Amino acid sequence: MAKISPLMVVPPVLFAVLAGLFIFGMGRDDAxxxxxxxxxxxxxxxxxxxxxxxxxxxxxxxxxxxxxxxxNYWASWCAPCRAEHPQLEAMSAEGITIYGINYKDEAPAARGFLDEMGNPYAAIGQDEPGRTALEWGVYGVPETYVIDGKGRIAYRFAGPITVEVLDKYIRPEIAKAAAE
Incomplete structure (x- = not known):
């Protein structure tokens, strides 16, 4: 029987620990x-x-x-933006005002996206160079900001708005901002 060296055990154990930490971190709510x-x-x-x-x-x-x-910062080339779009359309249909800022995109591609997916935005602008996004602190698209009735940023969500995100974060933050 071959003798197992302690050095042969270290890499698989280290990998298992790191994988466990990664999985734990991805599941954290605040992540x-x-x-x-x-x-x-x-x-x-x-x-x-x-x-x-x-x-x-x-x-x-x-x-x-x-x-x-x-x-809502979005782009036509952004797959998560496509995934969140039905939630934006649902909120718009409920009467929630959504303004869109098209990020680092070409106008024909942005128009094609809206023609295909629908336009949930009450008004829209294009930030092709991405300068305005820097001032807002945008990490990437999609990102959505809740703006209160006084024009202040009340909340920011980075990532696609899923049904779960809408119910767990966005709706409560809208209600909180409306109550202030």
Whole structure:
């Protein structure tokens, strides 16, 4: 019988420990929420974004308007944006105001996405160079911000809005922002 060296056991054990930590970390509830330094602050200006064709343009005045609203950063090339789109359409149908900012995308591709998937946005702008996204602290798309009735960022969710995310995070944050 061959003798097993302790050095032969270390790599598989180390791998198992690291895999366990990875799986544990992915399952943590707070692993899906990235903090934002913008919470409680006025929503950054969107004056530098451009209109997306003939769609209603997004302006700073709309962000300052009364009532809770969402700002959703998205792109046509973003698969998770496609996955979250039905939830955005459902919220829009319920009367939740959603403003869209198309991120680092070409206008024809963005229009094609909206023509295919539907347009849940009350107004929309295009941030092709991504400069406005930097001011908002966007890590990547999709990202959705809850803006309170005073134009301040109340909450930020990084990642696609699934039905679970909508019920567990977005709806409660909308209600919280409306109550303030």
């Amino acid at each position: 899906r929420r990235l903090p934002t330094a913008q919470a409680g602050k006025d929503a950054p200006s969107i004056a530098s974004i451009t209109p997306l064709g003939d769609l209603p343009p997004l302006t700073d005045d709309l962000l300052d308007a009364e009532g809770v609203k969402l700002v």
